[in-house]
Structure formats: structure tokens, C-alpha cells
């Protein structure tokens with residue numbers, strides 16, 4: 001059975017071809033159009049996956065996408081209703097710069113894009129919408145674990161920013177989830193912007209944190225309230241993300257406590273480094289708080305980490321050293337780049353009940369390039385080249 005998992009109108013557009021549970025190809029559109037985190041329809045990925053391999057839509061039994069429209073609409077409506085009237089500021093596209101407003105019509109967008117690519121008379125397979133966090137959690141089906149707890153942490157999914165699952169064999173079940181705006185990822189993104197970095201540069205701030213000290217650490221801890229059950233909430237005295245999105249995610253009180261936003265071209269100061277430290281430290285402590293509670297509640301000593309926050313490798317290392325999980329697995333496509341794969345895996349294993357067939361042990365699921373293609377690229381660029389034997393190359 002061949003499933004096409006595909007996503008567009010949100011960051012990291014791309015696709016996967018899953019054949020009998022085995023990912024034959026995982027493609028991110030950014031690798032073709034050279035736009036990092038591109039949200040454009042993945043036409044070039046489709047060409048590489050289908051046209052260049054002699055496949056057509058008739059070779060696909062089903063299409064999956066890692067967003068569930070009804071859940072998404074409910075979440076968006078609830079967010080505006082709960083924070084009304086201030087929450088009207090969530091409506092302009094600039095409040096959600098990583099996603100097109102048209103994401104709420106994703107299945108229609110997929111239909112149009114696919115018909116445009118394959119021909120207007122093409123017969124489209126059924127499109128199955130998978131809840132975003134379910135798609136992330138389904139990565140457990142290609143993990144090394146037969147049994148594991150799965151922690152999904154990202155900006156926001158269909159209805160939550162953080163969820164936990166327990167998985168055994170080819171079944172996985174959601175056991176808890178947080179409120180949509182209690183999002184460590186959005187906190188990290190907001191402070192990253194405050195420090196003068198762009199979207200998707202959270203990793204730079206994680207590295208910057210290593211050069212800071214504890215000046216703001218105690219004060220910053222006030223931004224996250226720990227609850228006894230392992231849950232947490234973000235302190236809205238400092239944050240206005242829930243009403244203004246990324247247009248104005250931090251309140252005056254945050255600026256009073258930690259200083260103004262770093263201007264373009266302004267050199268990095270000790271204050272910036274210390275704020276990065278405080279952010280990273282608080283996020284690590286929060287993740288440890290969540291993970292320790294999970295380890296008490298669920299007996300498996302294996303943990304899968306998925307979602308954009310799972311890219312915080314410093315926090316991941318602390319989970320391994322400071323909690324009683326014995327094994328931690330983070331897939332190479334932990335962020336939304338793995339969401340199309342997760343949606344296809346969810347349908348193949350969770351919905352259809354197929355046994356697991358594949359373990360992901362590497363990240364090489366994209367296109368391969370042999371000597372001929374590499375030689376052609378050199379020739380087209382007008383560059384001289386020489387093929388060296390491997391031992392000589394390593395020297």
C-alpha cells in the first residue's frame with residue numbers, strides 16, 4: 001500500500017511516500033526552491049517523487065495531511081472568543097507568520113495543487129486529515145522502541161502545544177495535553193525575536209545561552225508556573241502571545257524586567273546573553289518537570305521526543321542525565337519536517353492496524369545523487385573536478 005503524506009500552507013511544506021509502512025522518500029520543498037522553511041505548495045517535491053520516478057496518482061491509494069481542519073477551526077475560534085476583544089489582534093496574518101491563513105482550507109488547497117500538477121482530470125485519492133500532534137506522535141512507529149512514552153512539544157498543533165502519549169507496538173494513545181497557549185515553543189520564539197533574531201533562529205539563542213549567566217534566571221522563572229501534576233502554565237502577566245500572536249507577544253512588564261528589544265545591528269551585550277541563559281534554563285527546568293511527572297505516571301523507561309522543541313538538544317541531554325528515563329529517541333525529522341511522514345504512519349498503523357515494519361536509523365530519505373549527477377553539476381557550473389578514491393579523499 002502506497003500513501004502520500006503531504007503538507008502545504010504552513011512552514012516546512014513537503015511530502016512523504018510511504019510504501020507498506022516504509023518511508024521510500026521524504027522530501028522538503030525548501031531543498032528544491034532554496035527557501036528555508038518554505039510553505040509553498042510542494043510542486044517540485046511532487047515532480048521528484050512522481051514524474052522523475054515514473055509514478056502517477058493512480059499509484060497512490062490514499063493521501064494524508066498532518067492537520068485536522070475541524071480541530072483547527074475549533075481552536076482558532078476558541079482563541080478569539082476567550083480573549084475577545086483583544087484577541088482580534090490574532091487575526092492578521094502577521095500574527096502567525098509561519099502559517100498561511102489559508103491553512104484552514106488545507107484539503108481544498110491540496111486538491112487544487114494536486115490537480116494543477118497531475119492534470120485537471122486526474123482522479124484524486126481520498127485525503128485523510130490527521131490531528132497535528134497525532135501525526136508527530138506516530139513517529140513512535142519507526143522508533144527503536146516496542147514500548148515508550150511520547151512527548152510532543154511544538155508551537156501549536158490543532159488543539160494543544162504539548163501532549164503526551166503512551167505507545168505499544170502499533171498502537172499509540174494520547175494521555176494528556178496542555179492548553180494551546182501554554183507553549184514553550186512560542187515563549188522561546190517570542191524571546192528569540194526580542195533578542196533580535198529571526199524566526200527559526202531559536203537554535204542560535206540556545207547556543208547564546210551558554211555564554212550567559214544567572215542574572216535573570218530567578219526572575220524569568222516567574223514566567224512559568226509549575227503545577228503539581230507535571231503540568232505548567234505560562235504567566236500571562238508577562239506574555240500577550242495569546243491575544244496578539246507574534247505581532248506583540250511580550251507585555252510591558254517583560255520589558256521592564258528584562259530590558260528592551262535588541263535593535264537591528266545592535267551588538268550583543270551581557271544583558272542579551274543573560275536573558276538567553278534565563279530562557280534556556282527555564283525551558284530546561286520546565287521540560288524536566290514535565291518529563292519527571294510522566295516517568296512517575298507511566299512505567300516505560302523509553303521516551304520519544306517529537307515537535308520543534310525536541311530540537312533543543314541541550315534540554316534533551318538533560319532529560320537523559322537528570323531523569324530516570326534510560327533511553328531517549330529524537331527522530332531526525334522531529335520538527336514539522338516529519339509531520340507528513342507522521343500523518344501517513346498514523347493512518348497506516350493506528351487507523352488500519354498494520355504491524356510495524358520499519359525502524360528509522362538514519363536521515364537519508366531524500367534524493368540520492370550519484371557520480372553522474374555530481375559530474376553534471378560541476379560541468380554545468382563550469383568547474384574543474386577530479387574523482388579521488390575514498391582513502392585519498394579522507395586524507
Ligand SMILES: [Fe+2]
Nearest residue numbers: 154307308336
Ligand atoms: Fe508541529
